[in-house]
Amino acid sequence: MVTRKQTERDGDAALLPDKSRVKPPPMFKVLLLNDDFTPMDFVIVVLEKFFGLAREQATTVMLKVHREGKGVCGVYPRDLAATKIEQVSEFARRYQHPLACVMEEN
Numbered sequence: 001m002v003t004r005k006q007t008e009r010d011g012d013a014a015l016l017p018d019k020s021r022v023k024p025p026p027m028f029k030v031l032l033l034n035d036d037f038t039p040m041d042f043v044i045v046v047l048e049k050f051f052g053l054a055r056e057q058a059t060t061v062m063l064k065v066h067r068e069g070k071g072v073c074g075v076y077p078r079d080l081a082a083t084k085i086e087q088v089s090e091f092a093r094r095y096q097h098p099l100a101c102v103m104e105e106n
Contacts, residue, residue, distance in 0.1 A: 026105055028081040030073045032065045032088075033100040040066065042097055047073060050088050075106050 030051075032043065040062055047058035051073045064071035076084065081103040092099035 025077045027075050028078055028103040029075050029106050030081050030084050030101065030103050031070045032061070032073055033102060034065050034069045035098050035100065038092070038097040038099040042092075042095065043099065046088055046091065046099065050084055050091070073101075078103075 032046070043062040043065060044055070044058045047053045047061055048055065051058075053061065053073075061071045061073060074084070085101045085103060088099065088101040092101075
């Protein structure tokens with residue numbers, strides 16, 4: 001946004017940009033949901049492949065999903081979170097697992 005401001009140098013009105021702050025985009029948590037059919041090893045592979053987690057981190061998240069019903073895989077802007085969900089869902093379908101992946105605002 002541009003507003004009229006006085007310049008001290010010559011007293012003329014000049015157009016100077018208004019300093020405005022750009023609000024960062026909302027972030028979304030990507031979650032895996034527990035089910036009774038998807039093997040734990042498959043969940044670990046998903047966490048490593050799509051979320052870049054190391055084996056130990058992936059195992060920790062998988063156990064959280066197993067014990068608490070859901071686990072956070074990562075936090076992303078909306079478009080990236082939606083893409084990750086679609087990739088995980090398609091991968092799970094390809095291997096005939098009912099693994100559910102969702103997002104919620106952080």
